[in-house]
Amino acid sequence: MTIFSPAEAAIEAAGLAVETQEMPRLVRLVARRLPADPEAVSAALCEVRAKGWASRLVDLSQRDGQIWVLRVDAAEAASRIADPAADELALREALDRVVLARLRTLAADPARALDVAIEELFEAGGRVLSASQHAELAQAVARAFGLPADAPFVAVAVAQEDQRRRERRAAEGAARTGRREELQRLREWERSLVEFREIPALLGCTIKEVLRWVAAGHLPVARRIPGKGGERWEFDPVELARLRPEVAEWRRADDAGAPLEIGVPPGRKNRSGNAAIARVAALDRYAAHFSTARALDRQITLVTGPTNSGKSHLALDRLSDAPSGMALAPLRLLAHEFREALAARGVVASLATGEERIVEPGSRHLAATVEMCPLHNPVEVAIIDEAQMLYDPDRGAAWTAAIMGAPARHVFVLGAPDCVPMVRRIAALCGDPLDEISLERKGPLVAASEAVALGSLQAGDAVIAFSRRDVLDMRATLQAAGRRVAVVYGALSPEVRRAEAARFNSGQADILVATDAIGMGLNLNIRRVVFAALRKFDGTQSRDLLPQEIKQIGGRAGRYGRHESGVVAVLAGAGSPSFVRNMLAAPWVEPPDLRPIVQPDSDIVRAVAAEIGSDSLFGVLARIRRAVLRRDDPNYRLADMSQAFAVATALEGVAGLDLQQRWAYAMCPVDERDSGIPRLAGWAAEHGAGRTVAPPSVSRLPPPDRASHEELDRAEKRHKRLVAWRWLALRFPEAYPEHEEAEALTDRLNDWIEAVLRQQHRAVATRKSKQVQR
Template sequence: MNVTHRAGDVWVRKMDVLTVSERVSDPMISQEALREMLDVVLEERWREMADSPHTVMEEVRADLADAGTFLSSGQIERLSHSIAQAFGGVDMGFEDDLIVAEERRAREQEEIRQRAEERRAREMERLKEWEAHLVDFNAVPAILRCSRREALRWIAENRLPVAKRETNAEGLETFFFDPSELKKCRPLVNAWRKGLSGQAEHEDDNSLKSRRGNAAIARVAALDRFAAHFRTARSLKRRITLVTGPTNSGKSHTALQALAEAESGVALAPLRLLAHEFREAMLSNGVAASLTTGEERIIDPTARHLAATVEMCPFNKPVDVAIIDEAQMLSDPDRGAAWTAAIMGVPARHVFILGAADCIPLVKRIAELCNDPVDEIHLERKSPLKPGGSLALEELRAGDALIAFSRREVLDLRAELMTHNRRVAVIYGALSPEVRRAEAARFNRGDADILVATDAIGMGLNLSIRRVIFSTLRKYDGRQTRSLTTQEIKQIGGRAGRFGKHEEGLVCVLDGAGSPNFIRQMLNAPPEPIKELRPLVQPDSDIVQAVAQEVDTQSLYGVLTRIKRAVLRPDDPNYRLADMEQALEIAAALEGVEELDLPTRWTYAMCPINTRDNGIPRLVEWASIHAKGRAIYPPGTGRLPASATASREELERAEKRHRRLVAWRWLAMRFPKAYPDLELAERNATILDEWIEQVLRTQSRMRENTRRQQGRNSAPWEKKKRRSPAPGKKKPFKKGKRS
């Protein structure tokens, strides 16, 4: 491995070297002979990966890019030679074709990057020029030829187009105006003085432009009147029933019953896995239902019910009943805006909103903004939830769930438990919903004794857990490492003591990981007060296009920058702008891709990607291929070794490939011509799901069998550990064999 990495052959993996070592029979073998054997193993790997050298090159390059590794021209040449050798095509020009194709791709990506930088700079310059020519209120009376009092009144009446608002440290707000827009308002001043609307018959072309300009600005500023954006919902007489309660209180039962009895309805879930469960619940009640998620659709033409993820809420088709689950997600900085839109916009006559008690103030605020009446139902937990003290790792028993907050910690704890002969199931965010469900089923059946999981178990899985044990009471939330909140302790700990399976649920902490008193305090604490009652909002495609029309640009980066700076002021009394940093970052990178219209760019900016594994550069590359009218075919599965021997590195690589397929399938649902062969993508995703599940299941079973063979004479793990004698006391001597 050291020799190959010093040579820069970063595509050589540990498994390749182990395969070579298994074939070595000569203890005095030379480095040259080892290298020849490695070349043979690599060629076998390339042939297993795909049917063509170009596809192999793409897969290898994508895997390396996921890990943050990018190839130099010399590395591309050596890798091309190896792949061409595998397909017997060195003399047929495969190697030259691969090198030329990679050089062309690298050149195109560099051109895109340079264009993006130039256009971003140009947009920022336009924005600065626009802001530089704005004037404050003091200039308005002179431009309109009116008094200060008249100008103030017309601002209060929303007649004057405010271009930008700023709030200083003392909380005082300053308005800025575009002089050219103010001049367009001059013909309307006399009508405004008479209290008229300003739409007199004698309006000239300038006044028409003014009204159109004001209408465009109204559309641009629609984020501060977000509820009005959902016209179908506002046209209905909606009634909201807010059902709150802790985990395991049966919140969904009443709502699902009302949904099944309704002639039409929609159930909105936070996860694809939960959307499937909603659909299955309706089907089990004899109700035909379709399914829509970001990457999957199951359409029943006879169905009048739909299960969907929150982001896929249908806003234009009225129904009788809607369910929106996990409403405490309203406070989530990444996805909260989707819950705001769903609650405000779902066109249902009766809306059931389900969630923890923490969501009550926010839901009521949204209902107030929508003028919808709210009924409240609060449910209590069906089985008691109690603090359970601290436990050592070896004291964990069947039915326990051990909670960590990163993939690495989950796999480390899994490995440690397996050395103690535990059968372990795992659940963490990088696993697909299908694998999570399979691991949950394995735990519920008793095929795994202990579940090791992240807070991914907090939503959407029915788990027969007796005790929840936190391996730490602190977590990194993407911004900082902090103590767990009351809601997190209750949401995750509440998975313990499932009604009908266990009489009570216990919430514990691992020895040395924190104080049991902290758990007790959090379980007994009231819901944490929500400091910010303004719901999160974000623009949609219509708003983006309206802003683009107003500022006269087709640059998505320019539009999003303007929205962030000017459309919704920071101290707006009703709404706050959601975090748009990832969308802005994607938009900035897409600036260099030509021939994509604004709605298409916006769709790409909304694609679910992970920025930590090369998500944005890959998205830009796909977009550039799309813009040229060429097809982007599904990512492959790569070479999947035997599940029994797969390393943690290979498991992580498979998870990243699956995420690549998730993004591809999401785009294929929106651009089927550019992203053909969805069936192949779904097959590849299924293969990866099954392999990952096989790795997790097989390795646990193999470790268990090995431990049993090694320790047939040792006491089973369920028995208590033998205690060492107290200091100063001798261990009693007993004759005969130990029974």
């Protein structure tokens, strides 16, 4: 061998067998270690071969079905090999040590460590162990904790898994049978329906009488089938037979010339079929469902105005003067802010959100999220904030229920001017008097005449993007230019969002980068809102921002008392300043459908179940989707219940849960994109079997200064799982008993995420730093 350098000489002297393709990198590594003895050369050759060893270990693990072995395990094991001639046995032994060490760190006891390991596999792409793989993993966990292979833990773990598998098989079979029976019941009923012309023979009347009685609501239409010549009406013969004794009374009313009253006479109870179910659910008379509110002499005051117009201040002053009341917010974070605002006015308030309760003894005031509105405890004053959410397809039904059902003598509804026609309609449906207060913005809001260069951003600016990835990329770009950045986006917990807002408001961060999550709540000292995009994906399509979106988000600029005016601009290259100016000046466009969105609650679900004689939530929701509210109902429209229906379908075969418990699971906030429904079904199965459900694991968190975007994303998903678990723990404390541990895990995640976001000197690609125009 010809020697060309000291590094090559050191390699030659070490006498190691080196492959030709390994030599270039080995030379570079040895050159850094000069002078290099044979031990140093050997270590360098191990480093060269580590990547190949890691790939080999991954292949071996996959071939052996050890899917719990991670790529990071293989890489860590390969990095620990000190013999460049290591054989397969040595590689496997190194990997075994690494995997056992990781399993040992998952939890304080082997049973919980096994659960966490299985949970992490499901998190990583929904991977599920076979029975043999589960037993092998249990043995690995036992060894990690220093237990023998025949330890009782292993036998118990295998037996419990066998039991769960039997339960799952039974549940799947029961689910198939239950769904089939419910659908068969519905199809049989539909086949039994009769057409309009057959009614006279069934009731002994004329077609003219049938027309009049249908118009009066005496004869409910069971099903309307659209056709070319109009709708074809079908009727339930069983229900018609029950109504026959009332025919004489209807005729007497006709002969007496009684006015035609559209609707179903009060007090009638007709059974069977979709029409009867619709009357039981009564979603077409939704306002009447809230009996406590209807019994009160309510007054609604609608307070509208743009952001920074003082709506909340006005209403909170009235609430704090009242002897009792409630403040309903769209977000948990804002419920906390309402509670603090009342405390600042000398009023002690309790708190109720989906995942937490704070009860203040003797307090007669409550701060809560809208979904937690108490419907049966009358108070003097209620505040319902952000009423423009009435139009939201996912949560609008909660605002409908709150405004219609808040049991307060004086209800203050706060919102952007967009909500006016919808609130007027709701007040009319409730029969409540409505007065309106329109507030003006306290400081002017103006559109910038020119686009803003990225390098021209100043302290107090908020840059708005419309995806988490864009927010984090913008943060990295600005940090590369030496800017201190705070971020806010929807996946962050309320605690982290609040901490980031505090960093921005205090000046610890110069610039805020956020999604439209800042459009509601968060007191932010923003001088200028700068849009990094003028288009967004709304879940269906990519489209231009709407005038109300520009106004809602841009209105966060120029907080009263901090800035004389607010400025709304667009980032250079992201769009035209004239677009922003035109959107700020544009009149509000009334949506084509002003019918309030409604959905059933637990009482309605219970009533429909009793009507159809079934305790199947799948069957109940199938009937509700089909029967309770006509598509052309003049007053209301049914909310999208696809997720609740998906949960009901997943729970159909789970034993041990009653109808109301299943409905609670169907309302639990889960992320379908994160396998939320299968995970929820698994929790429900444990609950139904009488076993407790442990909180989701937080798992390993790398040092904040070394966390990647992917690791941050995983942490945010884990936080959402903990939110769902805590939501269920408040409703089923016996099945979800480790509430304090879940809160501790939540705090740990929040602290870690906030620490990651505080990092100001992350390395970024050169191409990003070049984007900054100094």
